[in-house]
Amino acid sequence: MTEDARDEVDRLVAAWRTERPDLDVEPLQVLSRVSRLAKHLDRARRAAFAEHDLEPWEFDVLTALRRAGKPYELSPGALLRATLVTSGTMTNRIDRLAQAGHVRRRPDPEDRRGVLVSLTETGLARVDAAFSDLLRREHDLLSGLGPTDQRALAALLRTLLAPFDSPP
C-alpha cells in the first residue's frame, strides 16, 4: 500500500514526536482519531437532520423510543441510560419534545414515582424518515471501506467499547 494519505492526526503525532520525544504517543493514533471522527460525524448528522427539522438530541431520544418497538414507550430513566445524558438533561429534552408534539408523557401505572414517555404519530413518522436518511448518508461515509474492512473495524471498536458498556 502506498498509504500516503496523511490526515490531521498524522501531523499531530509527528508534532508530538518532535516536541516530546520522551513519550510514546502511539495511543493518539487511535484515540485522537476516534474523537475527531466523532466530532465530524456530529456535524454531518446535524446537517442531515436539519432537513427533517430535527436536532441531534431530538433524534437520539426519538430513536430510542422507536427501537423499543410498540407501543414505543420507555421511562425517562431508560432513555437517559440509552442516550448517556444526565437526568436533568432528559427532563428538559422530554419537556421540549412533548411541546413539539413528538412525544407524550403519562404516569406509570405500576410505579407512582415513575413516568412513561411514548412517541406520537408525528414523532414516529419524523424519526422513521430521518433515520432512513441518516443511514443513506452514513453508508456513503463508509464507502471508502469494503465490507471486510468495515467488519474488521467494527470488531476492533467493539473490543474497546466493551469495558465501558459492561463495567467489570
Add this chain to the structure above:
Amino acid sequence: MTEDARDEVDRLVAAWRTERPDLDVEPLQVLSRVSRLAKHLDRARRAAFAEHDLEPWEFDVLTALRRAGKPYELSPGALLRATLVTSGTMTNRIDRLAQAGHVRRRPDPEDRRGVLVSLTETGLARVDAAFSDLLRREHDLLSGLGPTDQRALAALLRTLLAPFDSPP
C-alpha cells in the same frame, strides 16, 4: 475466540433489525461505536485532567500551543482550526486561559488585525504534566488490543477521516 462480547451497539443493531427489517443498518456497527466511544473518552479525559486542575477545553488549547514548539505561540485563527471550534468560543477560551495565567496575548507585529497567543511558564508545566498522565491512561484503555490490532485500527480510522481533513 469466544467473541460473545456483545456491547451496547450490538443490542442496538439487533433492535433495529427487528423494528426496521427493511433497512441496512450495518453502518451503525462502525459509526455508532465511534460516537459512543468518543463520549466515553470525553468522560475519561475529564477525570484525568481534573487531577491537574484542567478542563478538557483548556487542555485542547494548551496542547495545540505546546505542539507548535518554541516559542509556543499561535494565532487564535490557528487555534480554532486545530480544535474545531468557532471563533467566538476561542475568544472566550483564550480570555479564561489568560485570566488563569496559562497563556498570554500580544498584538501580532506583522498584522494589526491579529493577535498572538503563547504559553506561560505555568501553562507549559501544566500541559506537560497533564499530557503525560493522559497518555498513560490512554495506553491502558488500549491494552485490550495488541500492537498489530492498534495499527490496523488506526489505519482504518485514517481512511474514514481523510475526506474530512483534506476536503477534495
Add this chain to the structure above:
DNA sequence: GAGAGATATCTCGATGTCAAGACAGTACAC
C-alpha cells in the same frame, strides 16, 4: 409494619458552545 436506604424524576443555577454579525485591517485588481 416501621424505618433505612435505594430509586425515579424533576428543579435550579452555572457554564461552555454556537451562530450571526460587527469592526478593523489587509490584499489585490484596476
Add this chain to the structure above:
DNA sequence: GTGTACTGTCTTGACATCGAGATATCTCTC
C-alpha cells in the same frame, strides 16, 4: 491610489448540558 472583497478577531444572545440537591415513592430487613 482607490475600491471591493476578504480575513482575523471579538461581541452578543440563545441554548443545551451538567451537577447538585429536592421530593416522592418503593423495597427490603428486622
